[in-house]
Amino acid sequence: MDIYNGPGYGIARILIEDSDSNYNYVVWCTDTKECAVIDPIDPITILNFIRDNGLMVKYVINTHCHPDHISGNDPILKVSLTMISKALIHPLGEELIGTRYDFVNEGDVIKVGNLEIKVIYTPGHCPEHISLILDNNVFVGDTVFLSGCGNTKHRGVVEDLYQSVARIRELPNDYRMFVGHDYAVDNLKFALDLEPGNENAKKKLEEVETTISENIEIPPSTIGEEKLYNPFMRYDVEEVVQEIKKRVPDLDTNDPGAIFKAIRELKNEWTS
Numbered sequence: 099m100d101i102y103n104g105p106g107y108g109i110a111r112i113l114i115e116d117s118d119s120n121y122n123y124v125v126w127c128t129d130t131k132e133c134a135v136i137d138p139i140d141p142i143t144i145l146n147f148i149r150d151n152g153l154m155v156k157y158v159i160n161t162h163c164h165p166d167h168i169s170g171n172d173p174i175l176k177v178s179l180t181m182i183s184k185a186l187i188h189p190l191g192e193e194l195i196g197t198r199y200d201f202v203n204e205g206d207v208i209k210v211g212n213l214e215i216k217v218i219y220t221p222g223h224c225p226e227h228i229s230l231i232l233d234n235n236v237f238v239g240d241t242v243f244l245s246g247c248g249n250t251k252h253r254g255v256v257e258d259l260y261q262s263v264a265r266i267r268e269l270p271n272d273y274r275m276f277v278g279h280d281y282a283v284d285n286l287k288f289a290l291d292l293e294p295g296n297e298n299a300k301k302k303l304e305e306v307e308t309t310i311s312e313n314i315e316i317p318p319s320t321i322g323e324e325k326l327y328n329p330f331m332r333y334d335v336e337e338v339v340q341e342i343k344k345r346v347p348d349l350d351t352n353d354p355g356a357i358f359k360a361i362r363e364l365k366n367e368w369t370s
């Protein structure tokens with residue numbers, strides 16, 4: 099687990115053991131001790147953290163409703179101190195979720211104590227996907243990963259994913275990216291397969307491998323960093339476009355969405 103403090107808030111990022119390298123998050127207001135839990139899969143670990151830090155759960159927020167992002171909802175809501183606690187989801191996830199939920203959508207602001215968490219709609223990995231912005235932090239769920247992006251295997255639409263990743267790419271460079279899973283090593287190896295000469299990707303892979311060997315957590319990357327090595331944010335970089343064209347000869351190189359889609363398809367087939 100690692101903790102990030104900012105003005106009036108704290109963020110706990112918890113890499114869950116025995117999962118698909120899922121990250122769970124607790125975001126709290128340091129003045130009121132109210133908190134929101136994001137994408138819980140491991141309620142026991144989360145509830146222990148909440149108890150040890152004297153926090154009260156106001157909301158569980160699900161970036162999307164894939165089972166590994168919602169399975170911890172009910173146990174957390176059941177024991178939360180405030181009986182008004184609810185799960186917040188995008189309306190398109192309604193049929194996938196249990197009881198006690200409310201909807202949030204593009205432009206909504208979620209209040210947790212004195213904090214204001216802004217919702218942006220980022221479909222593509224699945225139709226109900228949202229991302230959350232607090233200060234200079236963005237919780238992107240399974241839309242973007244360190245050096246990668248979500249797949250579209252479970253209700254996804256790659257054209258929408260392209261639009262959402264393009265939108266995340268427009269956020270300020272210093273925004274810290276909190277992702278749904280740690281797939282960093284595999285993703286960086288794929289990035290280097292596409293761009294063997296990309297020094298930033300090489301450097302990042304070394305950095306990530308060093309943290310793993312020292313048994314410390316991989317720090318969250320920033321939007322600015324991702325633009326240097328994440329192939330899904332480099333669909334309009336000439337070297338990347340030319341490399342994809344070699345592998346997909348009938349590619350329309352004037353269509354960034356088609357290039358993004360081709361990168362997604364290459365990654366689907368790729369094994370390290």
Ligand SMILES: [Zn+2]
Pocket residue numbers: 162164167223240
């Ligand atoms: Zn997912």
